[in-house]
Amino acid sequence: MSRDRAPRGTTIMVDGEAVPALVGQSLAGALEAAGIRTWRANKVDGSPRAPFCGMGVCYECELHVEGSAETRACMAEVEPGLVVRTEGVARGRV
Numbered sequence: 001m002s003r004d005r006a007p008r009g010t011t012i013m014v015d016g017e018a019v020p021a022l023v024g025q026s027l028a029g030a031l032e033a034a035g036i037r038t039w040r041a042n043k044v045d046g047s048p049r050a051p052f053c054g055m056g057v058c059y060e061c062e063l064h065v066e067g068s069a070e071t072r073a074c075m076a077e078v079e080p081g082l083v084v085r086t087e088g089v090a091r092g093r094v
Helices: 027-033
Strands: 009-014 017-022 036-038 062-065 068-072 083-085
Touching (some): 009 027, 017 027
Parallel strands (some): 009 083
Antiparallel strands (some): 009 017, 062 068
């Protein structure tokens, strides 16, 4: 791979915390790589939720991105300076 096509590292803000990511990487992939495993709680039983299908069908990976309330992280690409907010409940790191 040529140098100009190599992935470019950046930092995104997740719940006020700097998280390393690659420009163009899926937001879901960046969070998973950073060890962030759960992003919200089920509205019925409070169980932790995170990506399930990885292709935009299930809506389990919805996050608040740049103020938008319903962004599917598996469909969103990382951009420099991206600001992400999870619901904060059930958020886990491994």
